[in-house]
Amino acid sequence: MAFDEENVKYYILFDNYTHGFAMQALLKGEGIKNRIAPAPRAIQGDLTCGMSLLIEPEDLPEVERVIQEKQPTYHAIRPLAGQINPHRDKYC
DSSP states (O other): OOOOGGGEEEEEEOSSHHHHHHHHHHHHHTTOOOEEEEOOHHHHTTOOOOEEEEEOGGGHHHHHHHHHHHOOOOSEEEEEEOOOOTTSOOOO
8 A cells, every 4th residue: 555645644652551541641631632543563563562642743743742841651653644445345
């Protein structure tokens, strides 16, 4: 699948769920939109934690500011193009 820059989302990856939930609460407290999502295998690598936070591109600068100021624990922030394939099988 080609990289579609218009549909890029950013995923914050974690070594464990505790760090993920702490970051989610921190971003929520700062009023920054985020969503708990499964960590996509394409960017997860060797991490065993399957949790990530999904961030929209327009929110990334604020997320980076909060990370710099508050120093929460996380593994990485990775971009990934939307993975929706309209030709896949649909069952509902």
